[in-house]
Structures are given as C-alpha cells and as structure tokens.
Amino acid sequence: MLLYERYRLAGHFFSSQFSELITKLEQLRNVPICDPIVQLSVEAPALPLISWLSAQTLYPKIYWHGRDRNEDVAAIGSCKTFYFADQVDDNALAQIYQQQRNKTNHQDIRYYGGLAFDRTVECWPEFGRAHFILPRIELRRSGNHVRVLVNLNFENGEPEDEIQSALNAIAMVQKPRPLSPPNKLNLMGRSDLPNFARWKELVEQVTQANFIKSTPKVVLSRHSQIDVDDNIDPWTVLACWQGRNPNSFQFGFQFSPERAFISCSPERLYLRRQQELFTEALAGTTVRGLNPEEDNVLAQALLDDIKNSHENQLVRKHIVDVLTPLSQYVGADEQPKIFKLNHIQHLHRAIRAQLKPGVSDFELLRALHPTPAVGGLPRDAALNFIRQREGYARGWYAGACGYLNHHESEFSVAIRSALIEPRRINLFAGAGIVAGSDPEAEWQELENKLATVLSILIDF
Known part of the structure; x- marks a missing residue:
C-alpha cells in the first residue's frame, strides 16, 4: 500500500x-x-x-x-x-x-x-x-x-x-502537465550537409545520361544542424507539429534524456491486418497555394507534370513487383491522386495486397524498406551511391518506425523528422532525383519540407 x-x-x-x-x-x-x-x-x-x-x-x-x-x-x-x-x-x-x-x-x-x-x-x-x-x-x-x-x-x-x-x-508515474506552444528560439547557427555546392554536384552526377540508364532514380537528402539558445522539449514540438499536419503519422522515441527522434510523416510503409496489406506510392511534390484557386492550379500542374508522374510510377511499380511473390493478389491505383499537407502536396497511389499464408512482418520489412521514395531505383545501386556520396549517416531518418503485433502491424517511413539534442535540432529532408531534376528546384523542395517544423521553433 x-x-x-x-x-x-x-x-x-x-x-x-x-x-x-x-x-x-x-x-x-x-x-x-x-x-x-x-x-x-x-x-x-x-x-x-x-x-x-x-x-x-x-x-x-x-x-x-x-x-x-x-x-x-x-x-x-x-x-x-x-x-x-x-x-x-x-x-x-x-x-x-x-x-x-x-x-x-x-x-x-x-x-x-x-x-x-x-x-x-x-x-x-x-x-x-x-x-x-x-x-x-x-x-x-x-x-x-x-x-x-x-x-x-x-x-x-x-x-x-x-x-x-x-x-x-x-x-514513478507523474501527473500530466499542460503543454504550451514552445517559445520562439534564437538561431545561433546552421550548417547543411551536403551544402548547396556539393548538392549541385551530386544532382548533376545522378542526372548524367550514362548514370540514368542504370540508376533512374536516387533520393538525395540533407542533414540541417540547427543550433539554438535553449533546450527543446521534443514532445511540445511534436504536439505543435501534429496540430499543423494532422493528416500524418506522428511518433517519437526518446531512449534517454539527451536525445529524442520525432517525426510527422505523411508516408505509410505498410499496415497489415491479419493477411491484408495496405501500402502506397507517395512521391512527387509541389507547394500549397496561397488560396484555394491557386492550390487547385498547383495540384493540377503536379498531376500533369511528366517528371513527377514518372517518379511516382517508378515507386508504384517497384512496390507491386516486390509484393507479388509474397501475395495472392496485388492491386494498385492506375492514376495518382493528390495528398495535401500544410505546406506541400504529393502524388499518391494506394496499393493493396492479400498476403500468402505465413508471410511475416520481417519479410515485409525486408521487401519494402527502404522504398524507392526514400532510396531510389534500382534499390541496391541507389543505396550504394547514397552510402558513398551523401556525406552523412541518415540514422533513423527515412527508416521504418511503428509497431509489431500478432494480428496487426503498422509502420511509417520516418521522413519529415528531427533528432533533438541539447540546444540543437537536427532536421532531415530528401528529394527524388530523376532525369530532368534541377539542383536549385530540388534544394528549394528541401526547404519547403522543413518549413512547418522551423516555423514552430524559430522566428525568421
């Protein structure tokens, strides 16, 4: 007692x-x-x-x-x-x-x-x-x-x-405390890896004709280290992020007081209910409009854009191909739809499968992770390029996060994520590079993907 x-x-x-x-x-x-x-x-x-x-x-x-x-x-x-x-x-x-x-x-x-x-x-x-x-x-x-x-x-x-x-x-259980929006922090410094000059070199390498023939897509990413003048409570940030992007997975892992990984990711790796599987191709991006009319124009332009449509189709085809040996049936949307977030919108195709008896979650993880939406195609060639050239280890960024259960398991792709340390937030964003990609446009896409979380923390 x-x-x-x-x-x-x-x-x-x-x-x-x-x-x-x-x-x-x-x-x-x-x-x-x-x-x-x-x-x-x-x-x-x-x-x-x-x-x-x-x-x-x-x-x-x-x-x-x-x-x-x-x-x-x-x-x-x-x-x-x-x-x-x-x-x-x-x-x-x-x-x-x-x-x-x-x-x-x-x-x-x-x-x-x-x-x-x-x-x-x-x-x-x-x-x-x-x-x-x-x-x-x-x-x-x-x-x-x-x-x-x-x-x-x-x-x-x-x-x-x-x-x-x-x-x-x-x-040890403590009573809950109300969370207030975090105070805006002063930016003490920022460094990007790779920086823009190196980013431009990498995009030019990946879009060379000889490279494209064997490796049509590589997802390049950037680690932005943001130093600030005070410590950051990861759960306060995640709560605010959740409010701004409710149509996302929200999750966080903090194994010690020194370091927490949080994510507000739009992308599902898979949801399995018994032998029924739900996954998706989420690739191709543009910004949101300033009003509904402009938003619809941008969405239609994204649907009509050859480069983005091709990128999404590559992801769809890969997922269907790797699921086919594990499934009794695989079905996928023929045409993409628009998936809207706070600052950006994506092309999205839903994919469904009925798994063969005995297929395990680890077979699914091995087949699906990492997807072409965060790695590239062919997977091994793209991953090898990233490993050798990107310049940093991604860690759990673009990893697979979720839960395992006998009857149901669900995983998200950990994009739109942050690693929070004392007086520092490490932000990550990526862009799919295919034929026709422009280094400056892709660099701006990275900034667009960080806009929501940065607006929570810092006054610009």
Whole structure:
C-alpha cells in the first residue's frame, strides 16, 4: 500500500486506475504464472497523451499516432527489448520475434520501435540499427476512452522481481502537465550537409545520361544542424507539429534524456491486418497555394507534370513487383491522386495486397524498406551511391518506425523528422532525383519540407 500512497500524493489524473493495477499486481504474487508475457489492463477517461508523456521521467518514452486512425499511444519504460547496435541479422530478428509471437498470440502485445534507413552503417547512440521495445506502461487512447496497460516479462528471473519492477514503474508515474506552444528560439547557427555546392554536384552526377540508364532514380537528402539558445522539449514540438499536419503519422522515441527522434510523416510503409496489406506510392511534390484557386492550379500542374508522374510510377511499380511473390493478389491505383499537407502536396497511389499464408512482418520489412521514395531505383545501386556520396549517416531518418503485433502491424517511413539534442535540432529532408531534376528546384523542395517544423521553433 506504500506504493499507492506515494502515487496518490502526486495527485495524478489516473490515481484510481493505477490503484487498481497495483491490486492486480499484488494478486499475481498468489497465483501460478503460466504465460511468459502478462498484460494487465484497466479502463480510464481520456486525456492528451503527449502532455502525459512529456511529464514522465521513466525512459524510454514512446509516442505513436496513426495517420487515419482514431488512436494514439504513449508508453514508458521497458519490459523487453530487441536491440541491434551493429549489423542487423534479419533472419535472427525474425526468429526472435516469431518465438515471442508464439508465446503471446492471445494477447494485445505490441513491440514499438524502428529500423535505421541503412542497417549496414553506424547509427545514432541508443537507437541502434534496429530497436524494438515492449513497454512497461502503455496508455492507448481510442476516442474518449483510454486503456492503461502494464506489461510483465516472466521469461527469465524471479516472478517477484518482475512484479516489483512493475510496481516501481507505477510509483514513478507523474501527473500530466499542460503543454504550451514552445517559445520562439534564437538561431545561433546552421550548417547543411551536403551544402548547396556539393548538392549541385551530386544532382548533376545522378542526372548524367550514362548514370540514368542504370540508376533512374536516387533520393538525395540533407542533414540541417540547427543550433539554438535553449533546450527543446521534443514532445511540445511534436504536439505543435501534429496540430499543423494532422493528416500524418506522428511518433517519437526518446531512449534517454539527451536525445529524442520525432517525426510527422505523411508516408505509410505498410499496415497489415491479419493477411491484408495496405501500402502506397507517395512521391512527387509541389507547394500549397496561397488560396484555394491557386492550390487547385498547383495540384493540377503536379498531376500533369511528366517528371513527377514518372517518379511516382517508378515507386508504384517497384512496390507491386516486390509484393507479388509474397501475395495472392496485388492491386494498385492506375492514376495518382493528390495528398495535401500544410505546406506541400504529393502524388499518391494506394496499393493493396492479400498476403500468402505465413508471410511475416520481417519479410515485409525486408521487401519494402527502404522504398524507392526514400532510396531510389534500382534499390541496391541507389543505396550504394547514397552510402558513398551523401556525406552523412541518415540514422533513423527515412527508416521504418511503428509497431509489431500478432494480428496487426503498422509502420511509417520516418521522413519529415528531427533528432533533438541539447540546444540543437537536427532536421532531415530528401528529394527524388530523376532525369530532368534541377539542383536549385530540388534544394528549394528541401526547404519547403522543413518549413512547418522551423516555423514552430524559430522566428525568421
């Protein structure tokens, strides 16, 4: 009861719910535990989950909000972790996860995490080339209801130790605090890698006739390091970003106080429900108009543009080709539609598939990631060019972030993203380079893609 008293004095919004979970945890001490992973759950009223997450002091901290679903998730702590700091063995990772899935297929267990863009090169500290976590505590909101979940891992060690770890995590939970829009920061410095001169050289190399014959598309990207005069709360930034681009995936991973990766990405890698798969070709970009009439003119010009249409068609064809061996059926939109965001609009084609029995999430990740929308075509040739010439390691930018579950898994492509460090925000943006690409126009496209998040942080 001491733990509950400590919790109750904090005046937390969910005091009765956590009291109920503490009672359930205490009851586990008196019953035989047969399942290796146990999940406890109680219902609670809704609250803004990002404000709750921002107040927490237990790491890791995870947030996930799907693009077109009325659900978001905030999670803290770790019950079980799959972490690959160095070379990722896809087969080993798939085997480990399959073993876990076989043990927990009757529960709503989710592993949240991500894969780096390029799993053959060094990644950021704490993130690794692949990192998935079964959180200790999850809050899942659907509509006006929240489920508070506590996960326990009884695979190794004494059950009493695991129960006590869960109780200790509950004791650390803090009450939510309101989030205000972040104060505008003073820009202390900015550096771009590659800089414009190098960018121009790279675009010219990629658009040479001999290169285009073998590698028709390379997605070049830029890392912009923005130094400011104060620290940045990643969850405040993500909440503002979410408000400006609601038609996006919003997610964040913070494995320690020093570093957080957040993204407001329009792009789905895939959504799998049982054996049904939903994915898309999202490539080809223009700006939004200043009024509805101009916006429609720009959208129609994008639909009519040969270069952008060709780029989108390349992505569509590649995805259909790699899904065909894994699927009983694959269907894709013949003509692109317009997908609108706050500052830009994209060409979009929906793709659907019925997977063959037994196809796993890791087979899908291996087939689809990275897509031509963030790497290029052919994939291996484009990735090799990026690896050798781009000048920096992308880390989780343009990686695959989401969650794994027995019945349903969903991943987003981590574009429109930021790595936040003390007094620094690292921003990333890319552009697909094909025949006819202009270096200056593509450089401006990078600026357009950063406009929303920069406007949140800095007065220009």
